[in-house]
Amino acid sequence: MDKIHHIPNVCIEKYHKSKDYSFRISGMRSIFAAKKMETTLSKNELQLSCERLRPLFLRYALPGVGAMLFLALQSIADGLIVGRLIGATALAAVNIVIPIYTLVTAVALMIGVGTQAQIGIRMGRGDYSGAKTALISGLVGLLFFTGTTTVGVNIFADEIAVFLGADNELLPLSTKYIHGLMPWLAGIGFQLLFDYMLKALGHPRFAMTVMIGTILLNIVSSVICVSYLGMGTFGTGLGTGMSFTLGAVVSGYVIVKQLRKNTELYTVHGRFSLKTFGHLFYNGSSEGLTEISTGVTVFLFNITLMKYVGAAGVAAFTLVDYLMFIGTSVILGISNGTIPIISYNWGARCMPRVKGIVRLALAGNLVCGAVMIFLLWVCGHAAVGLFIDSAESQVIDLAVRGARFMSLAFLFNGFNILASSFFTAIDKPGLSLVVASLRGPVLLVSGILSLPRWFGVDGIWLAMPLADALTAVIVLWLVLKWKKRL
Template sequence: MKFNKTSCENLRGQFLKFLLPSIGSMWFFALYTMLDGIFVGKGVGPEALAAVNLANPFISIIFTISLIVSVGSSNIITNLLGQDNKKKANEIFTLNVILILIISVFMSLVSIIFIDKIVTGLGANGELALYLKDYLFIIALGAPFVSLSYCLEILIKAEGSPSKSFTVLLVTTILNIVGNYLLIFVLDMGLKGAAISTIFAQFISFTIFLLHFLNKNSNLKFVKPNFDTKTLMIIVKRGFPDALTELSAGFVTFLFNYNVIKILGVKYLPAFSVILYVSNLVIVTMTAVNHGMQPLVSFYDGKKDRKSVMYLLKVSVKSAFILSLIFFVLIEVFTSQIVSIFLSKADMDLFNYSVYALRIYSVSFLVLSLNIVNSGYLNAIKQNTEAILVSAIRGYISISICLLVLPILFGDFGIWSSVIFSELITFLLSFILFKSKGVFKLSTAN
């Protein structure tokens, strides 16, 4: 294949076709999450907002289960479609949905049975524990709809219909806005209302996606799956790096919550809650770049088209960095306005501290974008070991070391700056490692 200007333009067009709906979908998903925080912070209070923050590690586990199966299946499905093997692609698609259903129902039951131990393990006590228990019980009850909706949203993009996922998420976001307003402000249901609104919107999302795949015009069909151990292991292997990234969000949240409570006290947990919502918007944007890149990279990798794969990596890195730079500038300029979306100025000490913490933390976004895209690319070209290593360094090893050492040396500044150093360590170590192994030149490894 001659790699000329026209083919570059075609690849750029294909990338944008996947990227823009993916960003739109992920932004609506982030907005969906942020709205809960806004309604809870304004309608219930800072302590309820802190409870939602404490629930994040639990929710991350739910999404991790969805990701480890769905992303792994998605990469395999797009690769198979690139080989025109629709029969096998449909088998993987069906197997994916069945696995998610079984696992999510099991997790829901276990979570409900051990709800009190989960609340205690997340660090809540007193009134905060009551808030958290009410919220987690409803989220756990609706976990299967959350998992299945997220799973089908990924797969609808894998089959080549990214714009449909955007439309569905737009509808469910609007439903969540209306539901939060009615249940929190009109019916005065507090944090329970926020949880019910979330689950109801996810149920509607799941229903619409399911109807799409049941339609005869869908590119992916439900068929009789082949439950072989080899296929299951491949799915888990391909989805594990992205799942590690998702789970790390809950792990990092837990570490931050521990440090904030220990050094600053429970009163300042809402400051980290604000950071989480803003950070989530940045992370899902970079994840959207991955979702826009990975199906195409897997497709051209299936065709053994190395130059196209490398071009897509270059475009993805540029896109991610430009977007992260825009986020950084906007956050630094409009920090007070952003914090005021979640917190009132009734407690000026908490408000001003949240502004201070967010400005420090946002510096990390400039490097975070490169690390996420780097890991996603490696996963798409089947460099699973390297992708897992990047995810492990970034989400567990470097952040744990930084959060262990920096708060001791610099107090609260060490808490908020730890993620900056963690992302830099990850970038430098992965760059040295992968350059020495020539990983970035690989695209057709088996």
């Protein structure tokens, strides 16, 4: 018989008394097997395997939403700090070298999501040695990557900035930002990794608290370094690096304490495995691809709008992108927040709980999408007006029209994003990568390049909803194919 989820007696009693059929694992046969195994579970595992699904979903999804919204706030706040306190030239200089930062965060997300999924699946199976090996492999792999990247980027800062497009005017400001931020790459990477590990170990609310605190500290420290200490772009990078490193220290300390409380996981032997690292890196690749493709598609939106409308079109897209990013962040928070629950119960073969949590997440995403569509169609003018002076009538009109067209993506992207997270959670990285590739590099890029030829500016705005609609059709086929496995 396959190894079956090791439910303690308290959960078995709860199963017998409860009318919630999500507690059914694999019938009475599994319950008797669970009694026979008598393995001690941590508090986190008890919650994942026995807690009612709705409160469990809220306990993981809401902190995910909170963390993602504050990450969205950080990108907006950094732009405001640099643009207003230093100047437009400094903002351009920082934006030129942002791809390096995006690369590091993308790799950290790949490793973090992959590690989280592997820990959950292996703990669900009762394979604590495999869970610890995944944890150690993720830590060592990220340390090696951030260490080598830090040395290389700081040594060749000038060459990298020039390669990314910095001219003689931007080069000094770009290299200062690099030297302020890049020595802290390990801290930035580990804070992102530890955020996922804390969720895997059953502390989503604490992970959110640390992430919010890190971002608020980043904003405050950047203002101090730039406005009061006069450090310019160096201070902007320094504030970000120090804040995330402090967040990593706090998160790491708590992770060590929680590991000690989980006797099964703490005492078992684990080691670095290159094979395990490669697999968890591959399993998280869809999240990294999404991060990287976002930068590519923004670039394509900008140059296409510049061609058809000019600077007003780029400004309008920037405003629409802010609004879309807020809604997408909520959907990402819900979808990624469910990964620990899905992974653990998939590993334990608790299919009714997997199906139940997927239904709740999908309902949450669809409600969020409906709200965003309503707001952008009915309140789009007011929302755009929050970011720009009312005198910029051309930009406002473009942005309102663009927001209405692009908001239609919310009819489909909640389903697509959840599907990508689901396939990652059940250790099917190839399928997750297919979903992420379709939404970004394949269909969206194709739409941006082709649709304006037939529909003009409206074709640019329609590229995103059409890409998500076509992706949803393919994803539905993939989901139906896997439905029998649930």
